Amino acid sequence: MDLNLTAKTAVVTGASRGIGLATVRTLTAEGVNVVGAARTITPELKETGAHTIAADLSTAEGVITLMDSALIELGGIDLLVNNVGAGDDVEPLGFLDTDDPRWTRVFDLNLLSAVRTTRAALPSLIERSGSIVNVSSINSRLPAAGPVAYSAAKAALTALGKSLAEEFGPQGVRVNTVSPGVVRTSIWEDPDGFGGKVAAGVGAEHAAFLQRIPEAFGITTGRITEPEEVAALIVFLLSDVAGNITGTDHVIDGGTVKTL
Ligand SMILES: NC(=O)c1ccc[n+]([C@@H]2O[C@H](COP(=O)([O-])OP(=O)(O)OC[C@H]3O[C@@H](n4cnc5c(N)ncnc54)[C@H](OP(=O)(O)O)[C@@H]3O)[C@@H](O)[C@H]2O)c1
Numbered sequence: 001m002d003l004n005l006t007a008k009t010a011v012v013t014g015a016s017r018g019i020g021l022a023t024v025r026t027l028t029a030e031g032v033n034v035v036g037a038a039r040t041i042t043p044e045l046k047e048t049g050a051h052t053i054a055a056d057l058s059t060a061e062g063v064i065t066l067m068d069s070a071l072i073e074l075g076g077i078d079l080l081v082n083n084v085g086a087g088d089d090v091e092p093l094g095f096l097d098t099d100d101p102r103w104t105r106v107f108d109l110n111l112l113s114a115v116r117t118t119r120a121a122l123p124s125l126i127e128r129s130g131s132i133v134n135v136s137s138i139n140s141r142l143p144a145a146g147p148v149a150y151s152a153a154k155a156a157l158t159a160l161g162k163s164l165a166e167e168f169g170p171q172g173v174r175v176n177t178v179s180p181g182v183v184r185t186s187i188w189e190d191p192d193g194f195g196g197k198v199a200a201g202v203g204a205e206h207a208a209f210l211q212r213i214p215e216a217f218g219i220t221t222g223r224i225t226e227p228e229e230v231a232a233l234i235v236f237l238l239s240d241v242a243g244n245i246t247g248t249d250h251v252i253d254g255g256t257v258k259t260l
Pocket residue numbers: 013014015016017018019020037038039040041055056057058083084085086087088109135136137138179180181182183184185186187188
């Protein structure tokens with residue numbers, strides 16, 4: 001299938017590893033001129049040939065730095081992937097252990113970063129009939145599984161996608177959401193990250209815990225999702241092949257969510 005993306009321009013947030021890096025790789029392979037942003041510019045991101053911008057996207061200043069530089073570098077934005085999320089403040093904590101500063105930090109990164117990048121990109125996206133994909137999570141549909149602030153922020157991000165699709169669809173901008181289940185990234189694989197902390201919390205050895213995830217999470221396919229599979233879905237939705245798809249939320253979770 002020809003996605004017809006050659007010579008388009010894109011901004012991808014949270015691009016240094018995981019789903020963001022896989023998305024940058026897929027876009028550059030399709031001939032897209034990409035700006036990728038994260039706090040750390042990894043060798044893997046540099047190797048993609050994308051333009052890179054180091055910025056803390058949990059702050060308004062960081063997003064301004066990214067979007068000002070991206071607009072200069074690219075001359076305009078056709079495609080925006082609001083992928084950055086989770087981050088340092090998503091921990092397996094209950095509601096009573098989640099104080100106001102943590103709620104604020106989680107919302108800054110998981111919701112307001114997308115609000116701010118989208119606001120800055122919209123004039124260009126409207127001019128170019130562009131497209132946005134926001135990366136949410138099945139936590140927006142399964143909030144009981146926690147962590148509480150993250151799930152609430154992702155539910156808000158999914159709702160934001162629908163609002164944006166409604167408001168800017170008539171001006172030619174499509175907005176869709178991708179909601180992954182467990183994906184093989186550092187969120188789970190880093191022993192000091194979320195997965196390592198969840199494993200420690202249940203008294204399990206990290207590697208053994210990772211092995212048990214498909215069964216423990218009820219993943220119908222029996223395996224977790226690869227970042228490249230999420231990237232393929234994101235890039236399809238960005239492309240004109242998906243030209244009449246907008247305001248949707250696409251779950252990619254191997255069958256974890258059992259409801260309609
Ligand atoms: N992996 C999963 O199982 C899963 C499931 C559902 C949804 N998701 C969602 O998918 C998205 C990507 O997750 P992932 O698994 O690929 O995560 P990841 O491997 O931890 O990558 C996160 C990316 O975001 C960047 N980042 C984190 N904090 C940042 C900040 N303050 N400013 C700028 N960049 C920042 C990281 O780079 P630096 O640390 O260098 O800044 C990195 O490039 C997130 O929105 C996450 O919520 C993931």
